[in-house]
Amino acid sequence: xxxxxxxxxxxxxTRFGLKKQFITLGGVPLIRRAVESFVSHPEVxxxxxxxxxxxxxxxxxxxxxxxxxxxxxxxxxxxxxxxxNGLKNVPGAGTVLIHxxxxxxxxxxLISRVLAGIGDADGCIPALAVxxxxxxxxxxxxxxxxxxxxxxxxxTPQAFGLPRILGAHTRARQRGVLDATDDGVLIENEGGTIRxxxxxxxxxxxxxxxxLELAEAMLACRTGSV
Numbered sequence: 001x002x003x004x005x006x007x008x009x010x011x012x013x014t015r016f017g018l019k020k021q022f023i024t025l026g027g028v029p030l031i032r033r034a035v036e037s038f039v040s041h042p043e044v045x046x047x048x049x050x051x052x053x054x055x056x057x058x059x060x061x062x063x064x065x066x067x068x069x070x071x072x073x074x075x076x077x078x079x080x081x082x083x084x085n086g087l088k089n090v091p092g093a094g095t096v097l098i099h100x101x102x103x104x105x106x107x108x109x110l111i112s113r114v115l116a117g118i119g120d121a122d123g124c125i126p127a128l129a130v131x132x133x134x135x136x137x138x139x140x141x142x143x144x145x146x147x148x149x150x151x152x153x154x155x156t157p158q159a160f161g162l163p164r165i166l167g168a169h170t171r172a173r174q175r176g177v178l179d180a181t182d183d184g185v186l187i188e189n190e191g192g193t194i195r196x197x198x199x200x201x202x203x204x205x206x207x208x209x210x211x212l213e214l215a216e217a218m219l220a221c222r223t224g225s226v
Contacts, residue, residue: 002094003115004046004162005038007031009059009101010075010082020206021051021101022058026219030206032062033104039067041108043115044097050075050086080180084169090162098165098183099157102206105218106157110200114159122192123160125184126199127152155199158183164192 009021009031021031031049038044048071051059056072063070073089075082083098090096095115099106110126117124130151136143160183168186172178180186184194202218204211 002045002092003043003097004048004090004092004094005044005097005099005157006083006086006090007035007038007047007049007099007101008075008079008082008086009034009049009051010079019052019055022055022062023206023212025104025206025212025215026223029062030104031059031101032066034099034101034106035063035070036066037106037108037111038097038099041111044111046071046091048073048086048089049101050082078179080169080172080178083183084166084173087162087166087169090166093162095159096162096165097157097159100205103156103203104206105200105202105204105215105222107200107203110203111157113197114157117195117197118159118161119195120193121195122164122187123158123184123194125158125194125196126155126203127196128155128199128201129153152196153199154182154184154196155203155205160187168192 022029025033035047035049038047047067049059050073053074056074059072071089073085076085114124114126130148130153134146134148134151136146165183168190172186188194204215206212206215
């Protein structure tokens with residue numbers, strides 16, 4: 001079946017101080033870097049980009065050369081609502097990839113790995129095994145050390161059958177669940193199955209300014225410009 005991608009870039013940049021999706025990495029806006037990885041992937045057809053309403057024209061200008069047939073839709077108040085708006089604009093009933101635009105170093109290899117991993121599961125997500133010791137705390141006091149052998153850090157893109165994930169989003173909204181930060185959890189909450197595949201340590205999320213500095217170093221290593 002056809003593969004579509006929803007690129008989520010609806011953030012307001014509150015923690016960062018400006019809208020992260022439009023800052024540059026190696027001279028290229030994050031949103032453009034992310035979209036280019038999906039445009040160039042041979043299995044991906046339709047691409048839907050979700051941004052704040054006031055940034056729809058800007059996004060069109062930034063991405064017009066990358067993908068003239070791009071679908072740009074208005075985001076919501078939360079990431080979950082933005083994803084839902086994007087999913088409603090995906091045609092057909094094939095596989096959909098959901099990706100955060102602030103993970104600009106996503107590769108075609110990772111996209112392929114996620115798509116290949118769905119199999120008979122309801123969804124597939126890339127993840128990295130947690131390597132640090134994890135402490136559960138109450139205020140300033142440690143309650144317990146959490147065993148890390150079965151803990152993984154989820155990444156995007158995450159792949160699902162479009163009817164399955166759109167239905168999960170719709171039902172979550174009906175139950176009053178509006179602030180999920182991950183799409184797989186909506187299917188997990190319904191008893192669905194999610195398979196994980198090996199993530200990519202370079203596929204970092206730009207949340208703080210130090211993350212951008214790290215991404216610049218990673219990009220330099222990848223391009224051999226160090």
